Amino acid sequence: MKKLILTLSLLLFVFSIFSQSSKIVFEDSEHDFGEIQEKGGKVSYKFLFRNDGDEPLLILSVKPSCGCTTPNWSKNPIKPGEEGFIIAEYNPRGRPGVFRKSLNVVTNQSFPDKPNNKFIYIKGNVLR
Template identity: 45%
Template sequence: MKRIFIVFAMLIACVSMTMAQEKQASIKFEKINYNFGKFSEKEPVQKCVFTFVNQGTAPLVINQAIASCGCTIPSFTKTPIKPGEKGEIKVTYNGRGTFPGHFKKTITVRSNGVTELTRLYIEGVMEEAK
């Protein structure tokens, strides 16, 4: 009877250890802030790229990238990113029709990673055209 109990306990321990090592994706951005600096109202469209790597053990999928304003448009890698590989989120800011001055916008990224939600920030100063 003791042997059956010991074998059963070892089986449970092995199963729980296997479940604890479940594969998961993990997103890691090189940077989460981008500053355009100063630019003229004559050239209101500015672009940047946020690069990330999947540091997990499962494929990473970006579910959505949503900007806090209609003047900011993110586009992202649609295919799953394998462990160790890189992906990118391209952001276009269009200041046409907005007032000159400082701006700061947020891009909310949702993924299947351990950290499901990440916020990226862009900012800059659009100077009045002279």
């Protein structure tokens, strides 16, 4: 009987942990700069997101796919229902042609069936 109660208590505890989580939802997961001039300098886009979960959301890191992209993001925890941002800055210098770059957004999300990261993308065509 003690084992049954202990097992049920443990299952209830685990279920309660996974039922409370943060959930990041982006307004846009990809931005197209279109045609940009190489000599025009850096371009940037501000991705907005909302925490649709019931726990604070924390962006742990944003990892760009190359050194040509620099991220900046909301450093404070995002409360449920509130919004945050990630700015992706792209440097076109010395990179003519079509590009599509990813940013791996790592959060504190805790879903047993989903990883704790999302990808957002920037793309465009650099003209000389």
